[in-house]
Amino acid sequence: MARDRGSAETYSSPVKRLLTGLIVVLLIGVFLVWRIDSPRAERLRAAVIDAVVPSLDWAMVPVTKGADMLENARSYARIYDQNQELRRELRQMRAWREAALQLEQENAKLLDLNKVRLDPKLTFVSGVVLADSGSPFRQSVLLNVGARDGIRDGWATTDGLGLVGRVSGVGQNSARVLLLTDPESRVPVTIQPSGQVAVLSGDNSRTPLVDFVEVPEAVRPGDRVISSGDGEVFPAGLLVGQVVLGRDGRIRLRLAADYERLEFLRVLRSSPPEAITAPGDLVAPSPAPLLQPLAEATDG
Amino acid sequence: MGDPLVWRLVGYRALYVMAVLAVAVALLLPLGEGAGRLPGPDVILALTIAWAMRQPGHVPIVLLAVTLLIADLLLMRPPGLMAVIVVLGVEVIRAREESWRDVQFMADWAVAAALITAIFVINAICLAIFLVPQPSLGQTLIRLVLTVMIYPAAMGAVLYIFGVRHVSGRPGTAGARS
Numbered sequence: 429m430a431r432d433r434g435s436a437e438t439y440s441s442p443v444k445r446l447l448t449g450l451i452v453v454l455l456i457g458v459f460l461v462w463r464i465d466s467p468r469a470e471r472l473r474a475a476v477i478d479a480v481v482p483s484l485d486w487a488m489v490p491v492t493k494g495a496d497m498l499e500n501a502r503s504y505a506r507i508y509d510q511n512q513e514l515r516r517e518l519r520q521m522r523a524w525r526e527a528a529l530q531l532e533q534e535n536a537k538l539l540d541l542n543k544v545r546l547d548p549k550l551t552f553v554s555g556v557v558l559a560d561s562g563s564p565f566r567q568s569v570l571l572n573v574g575a576r577d578g579i580r581d582g583w584a585t586t587d588g589l590g591l592v593g594r595v596s597g598v599g600q601n602s603a604r605v606l607l608l609t610d611p612e613s614r615v616p617v618t619i620q621p622s623g624q625v626a627v628l629s630g631d632n633s634r635t636p637l638v639d640f641v642e643v644p645e646a647v648r649p650g651d652r653v654i655s656s657g658d659g660e661v662f663p664a665g666l667l668v669g670q671v672v673l674g675r676d677g678r679i680r681l682r683l684a685a686d687y688e689r690l691e692f693l694r695v696l697r698s699s700p701p702e703a704i705t706a707p708g709d710l711v712a713p714s715p716a717p718l719l720q721p722l723a724e725a726t727d728g
Numbered sequence: 729m730g731d732p733l734v735w736r737l738v739g740y741r742a743l744y745v746m747a748v749l750a751v752a753v754a755l756l757l758p759l760g761e762g763a764g765r766l767p768g769p770d771v772i773l774a775l776t777i778a779w780a781m782r783q784p785g786h787v788p789i790v791l792l793a794v795t796l797l798i799a800d801l802l803l804m805r806p807p808g809l810m811a812v813i814v815v816l817g818v819e820v821i822r823a824r825e826e827s828w829r830d831v832q833f834m835a836d837w838a839v840a841a842a843l844i845t846a847i848f849v850i851n852a853i854c855l856a857i858f859l860v861p862q863p864s865l866g867q868t869l870i871r872l873v874l875t876v877m878i879y880p881a882a883m884g885a886v887l888y889i890f891g892v893r894h895v896s897g898r899p900g901t902a903g904a905r906s
Contacts, residue, residue, distance in 0.1 A: 444789075448819060451793045455815065458797065458808030463858050469807065476801045484753055492757050559756040562803040564767030564871070565863040569758060611861060632863065690758065 470597055478599025481559050481570055488559065552586075552694040553577050558602060565632060567610040568593070569690055574601045584655070584662040584696045590684025591615070591655060591668045592693055605693065608636050608668070608683060616659055617668055620652035628653070628668065628681060635672060635680040649673050653681055663698045740786045743890055744779055748772050748795050752802050767867050769874035772799055773847065774882035776814055777821070777840050782883070783892045784822040792818060809854055813847050833883075841876045848872045 462469035481488075503510065555571035573579055575598050583595045585605045593613065597604035606613050613630035617638070624643060630636045641647055651671040657664025667684050674680040751771045776796070780787050796811035820843065821828070828836065848868065855862045862868070886892050 448789055448815075451789055451815065452812055455793060455797065455808040455812035459806060459812065459858075462807050463860070473801045473804075473807065476798070480798075480802060481756065488753060488757055491754075492759065495757070495759050557758045560758050562752060562755040563805060564765070565867065566804040568804065570756075611863070632867075 474597040474599045474602075474604065477570065477604070478574065478602045482572065482601050485558065552696045553579065554692055554694050555603070556692055557690050565611070567607040567613075567630065567632065568596070569605050569607065569693070571603045571605060571693055571695070572601065573695065574599045574603045576600055578697070579603045579695055582661070583698055584666060585693050586666060586696065587685045587690060587693055589667070589686060591662070591666045592685045592687075592690065594662070595695060603695070605695075607687070609634065609687070615668070616656045616661060617653050618656040618664075619647055619671065620654060622646040622651070625656055625658065626653075634687070635674060635682055637674075638671065638679040638681055641679060644679060647671055647679055663696060666696075737785065740783070740890075740892065741788070741791055744786055745791065745795050747775060747890065748799055751775065752799050755803060767863070767871040767874075769878040770871060771875075771878065771882070772796075773810075773814060773844060774840075774875050774879045775885070776818065777843060778879060778882040778886045779890075779892065780818045780821045781828050781836060781840060782886055784818065784825055786892065787818060789815060789819070806855070806860055810851060813850050813854075817843050817847050833880075836883075837879060840879050844875055844879070845872060848875075 458469075553573055555573035555577075557569045558572050559570040561568040571579075571585075579595060579598050581595055581598055585592045585595060591608065593605045593607040593610070594615070595603050596606040607630070608615060608628060609630045609632065611630055611632050613628075613636070615628045617626055617628045618624070619626060619638070619641070622643070624641055624646065626641045627639045628636050629639045638647070638653070649670075649672050653668045653671060655662040655664055655666040655668055669681045669683040669685075672680050672682045755771075776787065776792070793811055793815050796814055797808060799805075800807045800809070800811050828839070831839075848871075852862065852868060
């Protein structure tokens with residue numbers, strides 16, 4: 429503080445100096461509170477953003493739409509090529525669709541034969557992207573669904589194609605989704621053919637890093653990567669992307685989700701799997717004494 | 729202190745807050761992916777320094793602190809840290825208010841560049857002390873250089889878009905008497 433003054437007799441009356449000191453102490457206090465009790469401070473931040481950003485929607489939507497239209501207008505220049513390309517792709521897709529339908533029927537039959545029940549709890553809430561993180565060093569988006577819609581912290585988010593991120597910070601009407609590219613994002617994943625477990629860690633680049641791979645030799649570019657469900661972070665089996673070899677020679681991931689156009693996102697409702705607290709109970713000799721107290725408890 | 733002058737001052741202060749919030753909202757617009765791109769300049773910082781160099785009376789400390797704290801909260805930065813450093817930086821400008829009265833623009837720019845660099849360095853040091861994860865050195869340097877480069881544009885905006893003029897009255901009686 430003292431070094432900031434110099435020859436400042438003209439400016440600083442004691443009252444002003446006191447005010448300056450007070451404000452500096454207050455701001456440092458805010459920072460320290462954030463550093464010490466980050467979740468609570470982040471909840472405060474979520475509340476502030478929740479109050480400000482959705483109410484600025486009227487100003488942001490026209491600008492966003494305008495920019496999108498400009499982007500689209502630029503693509504008119506090569507609309508013929510694009511059309512041809514789309515036709516070609518459509519033909520391929522038709523073939524795939526046929527194959528998918530047949531597989532679906534076959535799958536349904538097999539599931540029926542095996543009496544498999546899919547998890548009925550995996551439903552989703554769709555939200556519209558309201559805003560970016562606003563900082564070049566943080567990667568997150570704000571959705572227009574929040575606690576009011578039953579969104580909870582930690583739920584997985586996809587864009588229909590692949591995993592996008594996880595909910596981190598929920599306001600009444602908005603929820604922040606931490607993208608997989610954020611430097612603080614860590615997601616347990618499985619690399620498909622080799623079945624190895626790894627951690628997907630964002631590092632503010634387009635292609636997040638696949639870390640802690642046990643046998644890197646067994647991983648090839650092009651391998652599919654899905655979420656593993658370890659640590660109860662995410663439901664297992666969501667497509668995340670494909671392995672690519674980074675320019676620095678490390679194993680990286682090309683994300684399946686279309687990060688260029690995040691407009692509508694699905695937040696997957698997931699309830700934590702039933703916890704098994706007492707390992708001994710599982711191998712108990714007879715189930716009858718176990719069920720007895722439970723029945724009493726529900727009666728009473 | 730006639731009424732028109734007071735209203736004018738209030739108007740300029742409101743204009744500053746609106747400008748900072750407009751920049752923040754522009755940054756929040758969801759226009760595609762941000763990862764892997766060059767970090768842009770810190771427009772809010774450049775604008776604040778430019779405004780304070782021309783007319784410190786328009787950015788009183790309480791207003792500055794509140795505005796920057798809100799900007800910190802909106803832009804997912806560590807809340808309060810950047811705000812306190814910029815507030816102190818503006819106090820440095822304010823304390824030497826008369827020195828900037830009649831300097832050439834190049835000298836003005838040099839002072840601002842030194843101040844912006846100091847703000848970035850102190851910010852990085854604080855983040856390192858408190859073990860907050862921070863972006864790589866290269867990215868921070870790019871952001872610093874871009875912020876210094878954009879300072880003339882910020883000054884142009886302050887002078888010609890917002891119409892702020894040099895201090896010509898006594899310091900402390902904050903009012904644009906052009």
